[in-house]
Amino acid sequence: MNKRLDINLGARSYPIFIGPGLLREPDLLRPYVRGKQVMVVSNTTVAPLYLEPLRAGLVGLQVAERILPDGEIYKERNTWHGIFDALLAERYARDCTLIALGGGVVGDITGFAAACYQRGVAFIQVPTTLLAQVDSSVGGKTGINHPAGKNMIGAFHQPVAVIADTDTLSTLPERELAAGLAEVVKYGLIRDPAFFNWLEAHADALQNRDAAALIEAIERSCQNKADVVEADERELGQRALLNLGHTFGHAIEAGLGYGDWLHGEAVAAGMVMAAELSRQLGWLDAAAVPRIRSLLERFGLPVAPPPGLGSERMLELMAVDKKVQAGALRLVLLKGIGSALVTGDVSAEQIIASIDASRKTF
């Protein structure tokens, strides 16, 4: 059942391994460890579950472990700086390897520490959430939050390998699984209509954590992400399409205070608003919007902003999102299921109308 995909970025190319039991295959990890010094970074939730099997793959090496507190609020400079303190205390050299064992928070902090320690060292992503397995561990975006904004400090730094052990998903809370499925749906919507159809046919299997369905969904998601990143590693163009629903979603997250809704939940509602707006502009046929809503609802995801967050307030919050360029709000919208574009040519009234339309129940 194990799969291997390759992301082709010249000297920065790397494999993505996907399958059950990969953490228990020490021979898989070892070829990607550079040097003799390894630091595993994880958190207080994931380490007790999955650090032990990973250790078995590191016998004979100098291994340090850095266990972070769990939560998005710790994706910040003190936690990140603490990794350097530990690396320096242990006299880790430039040829060391960092391993990120956890979800997107651990992956982003560890990757950014690897990007900066001694001007850049190797790191391996071992993602343990669905969101991290389909999105954040692939593509080299690393970083931390600043009080003024999410992911505002960071670097592009590709891992040397991604090892996605799908058995780890068995312990993932239901809401976290659904949040990852929102990002999976995103790939179908922006560039892969056949994958969207497949998701509609396999929604129940995915919801029930059917192993084969999850592996196929992760593989197809990673292939889509790899294609996009290979074409536009530094987000000068089409990589921005991966942000479908994110500008609306960030407004929900910021409006509620980060941590109330999960990122994937906010993105799900955001994708419905983007679809509504696309329909109003005449780009998306009317039947597509209920199809998108219905698939997200089957995964238990929200499809509209919370009632307490007004549409005008949403618009204000969207205007401070980082995808605003030279004052104009730029949005990812749909031309059909499986086709997306970025546009700045949308009025405030149209955005508000699309937010209002998403709130209507059918």
Ligand code: NAD
């Ligand atoms: P997360 O890392 O906070 O993990 C979610 C929760 O699940 C945490 O409590 C975590 O400890 C727990 N957990 C992780 N694996 C588990 C397991 N196997 N069993 C039980 N519990 C487990 O959140 P996430 O959704 O994985 O990632 C969100 C982060 O990813 C955000 O900071 C976001 O900005 C970032 N992100 C980055 C990129 C990128 O390209 N770098 C893309 C998307 C999102």
Ligand code: GLY
């Ligand atoms: N999650 C968006 C990206 O990797 O570009």
